[in-house]
Amino acid sequence: MAHSASNTVGVDNTHRRKWNREEYLERARERELQEEEGHFKQKAKAPPVQRKPLKHRDYEVDLDSRLGKTQVVTPVAPLSQQAGYYCDVCECIVKDSANFLDHINGKKHQRALGMSMRVERASLQQVQERFESLKKRKIGGSFTEQDLDARILKQQQEEEERKRERRERKKEKKKEKAAEDEPEEDADIAAMMGFGGFRSSKKS
Structure with missing residues (x-):
């Protein structure tokens, strides 16, 4: 039995291809060097983009010019x-x-x-120039601290007035509702107690 098992046909490993490890390691190194060189060349070709720092808009964003207007929209x-x-x-x-x-x-x-x-980080000189320009605007009369205070005060007064009006409207609504509900309740109570009403008993 052991003799027949030793005579079974198996895989012939004597004709296997032999790989030269050194040759393939050398090829891998060369490929890595070429890739690195290509990568460096690409980087050298495309210099980093120098973008300007953020600055404030010198135009007003138009959001409401088309509000309330009808427009026919076609896919083409x-x-x-x-x-x-x-x-x-x-x-x-x-x-x-x-x-x-x-x-x-x-x-x-x-x-x-x-x-x-x-x-962009503002320099000391830029800040001083900005203050100077604001001072000139103040002197010119287009912008003063008193105007700003007056506007803030006016807005606060308007807001308080609006709140007061809202409170008064709520009170009036409550009074109207109470006035509407009262006669019905009084009539119901009077009917339950047997009164026809609170009219005068005097005869003319």
Whole structure:
């Protein structure tokens, strides 16, 4: 039995291909070097993009010029004439004002404008110049501290007036409701007690 098992046909390992480990290690090293060189070349070709720091808008965002207007929308119309808010920088349309503001303040839009999301740090000289320009505006009369205080005070007074009016309206509504409910209740109570009403008993 053992003799027959030793005579079974098996796999012939004598003709297996022999791999030269050193040769393939050398090839792997060469390939890695070539990849590194190609990577460095690509980096050298594309210098890092220098973007300008963020700056404030010098225009007013138009959100309400098309409010309340009727517009016929067709699928073949260009994007700028479709419903929603059109961004001409990114050439896309945004469906509502909140998302439009998010878009124009977002990274993609700012990059398209050539700006990074970093804010430039103001120098001492820039701050002093800004103060000087504000002082000139103050002296010119277009902007004064008293005007600002007066506007804040006026807004507070208007808000208080609105609150007072709301309170008065609520009180009036409560009084009206109570006045409407009272006669019915009185009539019901009088009927239960056997009174026909509170009329005078004097005869004319």
